[in-house]
Amino acid sequence: MKKGFRLFNAYAWGIAGLGIFLLATNIPRFEDGGHLAEVLFLAVLVACGEAAAVPFPRGKGTASMATPLILTVIVLYGPAVGMWVAAVATLRKRDLSLEVPTTVVMFNRGVLTICAYVFSQIYFMVYGGFGNIEFPKGLVAFILAASAFTLLNACLIGGGIALDMRVSFSSIWRRNIVWMLPNMFALFPVGALMVLVVQQTSPPVLVFFYLPLIVTKVSLQKYIDLWETYNEMAAALSTALDARDSYTHGHSVRVSEYSGKLAKLLGLSDEEVELIKYVGLLHDVGKVGMSDSLLKKEGPFTYNEYEEMKKHSEIGADIIKVMKFLGKGEQWVRHHHERWDGTGFPDRLAAEEIPLGARIIACADAFDAMTTDRPYKEKMSYEEAKEELLRCSGTQFDPKVVEAMLKIIDHELLRK
């Protein structure tokens, strides 16, 4: 059994165990049947909210109306009811059909129960009781407790993902969690409003909160579908390009991967890392209009052929710039054949005049060309490619980018 797997299991069952303990020591009691009916109704709403959860387009996670509703239940009916609703009503069909590993299902129950408990304790400390709440004191207590709920939830889940994937917690925090927090915090006022609505009317009115949720789900799902189509189109375009030349098969995908790794190592933002992966995939898209005779030519180009070939970076930039998201990478495509010493093309830019993204793609592009078989030359070993990169550092390539590429070769490629 792998160490990361063992650690995750121990962590997950530790959290699940604490959750079970909290549930066992907090059994809800209903003195009058009316409250039981209300709670059951709200539990069904939580279950519907979870079933209608909207998946986030990036990373893991979903936005659902279940969380604010759970907080509403705690505020109105106390911690015991809230914890049980949080643990049980959030079970989804795939949790029950064993599609999801039992450890993960139990871990998620534990996380929600613990977070519900912490929410109730903070809310009680600030407000002093449960049931009807008065604003603004109730709102302050709600927001403080909900902030703790959200942060604790993010930390516990983030810790689980970090152990499961055997990566650092900070990278999971940056990649999967930070950008989700505003979405989660945005749901707090909805939760507070739900409490107010139930107080003024009755729980069934909460059904109306689901109408905007359904509209959001439908439009967000369309956005996600569109984003996936976008991904597939970019991948299909690069595959079509690579397919024209069997020798460069997979070239675009590898340039995309190397560029993403380089960008991450050089400290570019998550958005830029994502963008460079796409631009890396399409860096040679300008070759689409080139004849097969030129593209598949074995041996050196004539002067005219070389001039023709050089146009692909400008044509590619023109193609890219009309795309809304990728358009930001236009300059990276245009300048991916510039050289650090200013002797490249098309604009003979030098050193830092060349956009960093273009310097990264240039290095990734050249490294892949060195380490794959081409019609006119045999591939180099990684060690030989390292020497070649070092030899061209400061003339063809940015020395900083070469340094990062050497780290990737040493720590990732040579260890495979």
Ligand SMILES: [Fe+2]
């Ligand atoms: Fe190129």
Ligand SMILES: [Fe+2]
């Ligand atoms: Fe290329």
